[in-house]
Amino acid sequence: MAVYTQVDSAALEAFLAEYEIGMPRSFKGIAEGVENSNYYLETDQGRFILTLFEKRVDAADLPYFVSLKQHLAARGFPCPRPIPARDRLALRELCGRPAVIVSFLDGLSPRQPSRTQCREIGAGLAEMHLALEDFSMTRPNSLGPASFAGLWEGRAASADALEAGLAAEIEADLEDIAGARTLSAHLPRGTIHADLFPDNAFFLEERFSGIIDFYFACTDALAYDLAICLNAWGFDDIGRTSGLQFSYSHGAALVSGYDAVRPLSKAEREALPLLCRTAAMRFFLTRLVDWSDTPADALVKPKNPLEYAQRLRFHRQANGPADYGA
């Protein structure tokens, strides 16, 4: 959420000479997306975003992410469209870093999504899944259940430092969700976003206008993407670390929005509680790792893992898909 690599106007002009998008009229670093450097770029031909990939994204994955967005954009799905240079390549290098120019997407990210926005994002997610049905590239989910043991190893003390007794809860959850790997292998699979939080979704007022930030996209059960959204969109007060409530009406709006575009199978619907619990565990564990590895005086504060410990407690007591509005 910052600009790590400074691009001066001379370097920008030399870079743009490889493209056919005109001369720059405006160029400003913006605070958006994962840990890459992003610039708002305006030329006499339109508005764009220039992204420089910093070390947190594996350069070997970049052709996958670029192809994914090209595929979606070609099918008319609203996402940033990679702009090819004269030689038809969109993935280039600038200031020693992999770099890409994408089209600008209108819209604002809600902080507290409305029920209408939940229905809209459910439908948008299903449209994305359908548009990616014939996308042939694959990428394993490096943060799926197979990664959990490794993420958790040696973190019990950190969990208990956050809240006494939390480590034992997590150990029990990890056992309960051990079956999720087998379960999701038998559900319809495809390309998922895997990080569709409200700050990666755009709306114009209540209407869905697009999705950004595909840098966790991978091949997995489609219903797992919906389970991630139920965690990210379905709780009532984002940022709370205690007293968090699942909003049945938001969850039901999300699921019905999805189902109206891509009907869920009975197996997918029944898998939702376990998939939701698995998704909550994924974000709990990665936040716990960031939390315990970040020095206390760092300027960028990591997100609090307790928000996801709260979600795990809800999932633990859920009786079935009906509790999620599914």
Added chain:
Amino acid sequence: MAVYTQVDSAALEAFLAEYEIGMPRSFKGIAEGVENSNYYLETDQGRFILTLFEKRVDAADLPYFVSLKQHLAARGFPCPRPIPARDRLALRELCGRPAVIVSFLDGLSPRQPSRTQCREIGAGLAEMHLALEDFSMTRPNSLGPASFAGLWEGRAASADALEAGLAAEIEADLEDIAGARTLSAHLPRGTIHADLFPDNAFFLEERFSGIIDFYFACTDALAYDLAICLNAWGFDDIGRTSGLQFSYSHGAALVSGYDAVRPLSKAEREALPLLCRTAAMRFFLTRLVDWSDTPADALVKPKNPLEYAQRLRFHRQANGPADYGA
């Protein structure tokens, strides 16, 4: 150069309801300007910048800065124009902070300005001075020579830690420029920008397109603004802390660009060497304060004061205005 206050889309929409500029289509935090929070804002009526003033800017000065930009914009000078709300007030409050929406200005800031850009910014600065001739508000220069003793007090050890013997050089400079206060009091005075570095100036290719960031503007000798520009634009390699060279051709372009729009008096021309030395001292001292007050492990590195110690050495040996191309 970061976003300190997060404005969510609900707060933004409530805020925009006070204006007549339409509904938001895009809203992104940008890395620009002094230590305020800035957002790129697009509505169906155009592009804007929303600024929230953080504590470094004195709220009592804000009406001055807003009026200054309104005055310039009304005279057609290219700068961000404060947009009044329905009640005609441009200075408002958002998220507990003073806030203003200004028009968006096209252009890019050069890192290494060309000679043509130096001539253009000289002319632009003179146009700004002329456009402000009938601006009636005043503000003292709180970082003028009268402030130097206070800034320097207790910093000798920090200076010597940067470079052995530097403190003695600075002490001698401070004595030499003691006459600057009297000198500048007798030169033509008016409203000056006082911080016109290349990152506060915009160009479309080689053509000047505007000035931003008026938060050091004050009432002082007009030629002092030109002296600040000679320091900021006239040296050959921005960021060097040794072996820095004054570029005679860049300096001459800047002065002649200025003089073509607002002819310099003989007294102003002759005062330039001392004013340049005074300006270099101002930036040396404020950088030294930031440098010695910032913890070594801070993420935001302060600018190196030695860049200005280098400039002071050039000014110390200059024989007269001709050495600056004036």
